[in-house]
Amino acid sequence: MTTLAITGGQVLLPDITVTRADVLIDQDDGEILEIGDDLAADADETLDAADSLVTPGFVNGHCHVAMTLLRGYADDKPLDAWLREDIWPVEAELTADTVRAGTELGVLEMIKSGTTAFADMYFFVPTIAEAVADAGLRARLGHGVISVAKDDEAAREDAREGLAVAAEIDGMADGRIASAFMPHSLTTVDGEYLEEFVPQARELGVPIHYHANETTDEVVPIVEEEGVRPLAYAAEKGMLEDGDFVAHGVHVDESEIGLLAEAGTSVIHCPASNMKLASGMAPVQRMREAGVTVGIGTDGAASNNDLSMLDEARDAAMIGKLAADDASAVPAEAVVEMMTRGSAEAIGLDTGRLEEGAPADLAVIDLEEPHLTPRHDLVSHLAYAAAAADVRHTVCDGQVLMRDREVLTLEEDAVRARASEAAETLVTAAEE
Numbered sequence: 001m002t003t004l005a006i007t008g009g010q011v012l013l014p015d016i017t018v019t020r021a022d023v024l025i026d027q028d029d030g031e032i033l034e035i036g037d038d039l040a041a042d043a044d045e046t047l048d049a050a051d052s053l054v055t056p057g058f059v060n061g062h063c064h065v066a067m068t069l070l071r072g073y074a075d076d077k078p079l080d081a082w083l084r085e086d087i088w089p090v091e092a093e094l095t096a097d098t099v100r101a102g103t104e105l106g107v108l109e110m111i112k113s114g115t116t117a118f119a120d121m122y123f124f125v126p127t128i129a130e131a132v133a134d135a136g137l138r139a140r141l142g143h144g145v146i147s148v149a150k151d152d153e154a155a156r157e158d159a160r161e162g163l164a165v166a167a168e169i170d171g172m173a174d175g176r177i178a179s180a181f182m183p184h185s186l187t188t189v190d191g192e193y194l195e196e197f198v199p200q201a202r203e204l205g206v207p208i209h210y211h212a213n214e215t216t217d218e219v220v221p222i223v224e225e226e227g228v229r230p231l232a233y234a235a236e237k238g239m240l241e242d243g244d245f246v247a248h249g250v251h252v253d254e255s256e257i258g259l260l261a262e263a264g265t266s267v268i269h270c271p272a273s274n275m276k277l278a279s280g281m282a283p284v285q286r287m288r289e290a291g292v293t294v295g296i297g298t299d300g301a302a303s304n305n306d307l308s309m310l311d312e313a314r315d316a317a318m319i320g321k322l323a324a325d326d327a328s329a330v331p332a333e334a335v336v337e338m339m340t341r342g343s344a345e346a347i348g349l350d351t352g353r354l355e356e357g358a359p360a361d362l363a364v365i366d367l368e369e370p371h372l373t374p375r376h377d378l379v380s381h382l383a384y385a386a387a388a389a390d391v392r393h394t395v396c397d398g399q400v401l402m403r404d405r406e407v408l409t410l411e412e413d414a415v416r417a418r419a420s421e422a423a424e425t426l427v428t429a430a431e432e
Ligand SMILES: CSC[C@H]1O[C@@H](n2cnc3c(O)ncnc32)[C@H](O)[C@@H]1O
Pocket: 064, 079, 083, 087, 088, 091, 121, 122, 123, 143, 144, 145, 146, 184, 211, 214, 273, 299, 300, 303
């Protein structure tokens, strides 16, 4: 057995308290062996965590990772115009090569900001899976299915690809990669295709993930045409079951919150994207009170514009209070729970907690910074004050992915150069 000890740090436990302890990891199994005092002596390797907080790796519950290529390409528009006028035309020019370059840039940013697991909906998913496997992260990935603006055969082909990709990649990278069936949203995939393909995803045994109730533009047509709220419509189509998870959930009413809680379908809150696209304020406090599992996600880098879960945590706390008109709503403990275990449970990956027997996925945050001084409350610092640049080390599945701010699984300069070139190629192709 090869062992790694994280020594001298303050450790964030599953009950969201902090204690002084070392963490001993079995690197062969990728599991935490013990959390306690003086565990360095028997370890083969150590990572210094003095003056640092050892936290579960952050779990980004909803992303489009290769959209790093479109960071800053189109800003300051609402969702529908942004997608139709800017994003979808350029995404039509994506290739496996450009998606690989964008994914590498995205996972590099994730590792540098302490994220060890994420859920992602995009195109060229086997290529994304390979890049995630090589970088050493954990992910649940799916091909985003869209039927609008396609003829019947093209729409079916897209849905068939969604199922085939889910079957192909599930369990890759020694189980670090899982899959899901991912219809883009309830308004961009026609009901007939949902009825045909969702049961096939159930047979495959994978969860369903989709954008839901993100803007009022997505709610009104369903209410008008179907006579029910969007999540009641989703339930009719078999898309609201235990293990399923929806992104955004901004415009959900009490009846839909009840449906989510009853079904065991989770919500991934994307506060930065919701603010930037002016989509609205999700009722996070209300959903949590009703027993809905809520995780946190960045959405893509084109609507955020970064992939830092620490930024997202602060945004979630701030907008959660505003939405509830209550400064005690969505407190620091809730945010820290949502960005770790909450997201992990929502996307169905076994991670997000530091305890014996749990997967060894963690980040070490350097506390020796002016903005993290004094240290009254480290949970508060994680929710409100820590930033991506404070992450010293990142470990996933027992493997050190970043040591002393140096990423070991990717060559940073080369990744940035390839991504810049791919972004240029993509945008040029879209302009021709
Ligand atoms: C079909 S793959 C995923 C698809 O989703 C687009 N997208 C990015 N951000 C959002 C968002 O906030 N709401 C809805 N759709 C979004 C992305 O550009 C891809 O086309």
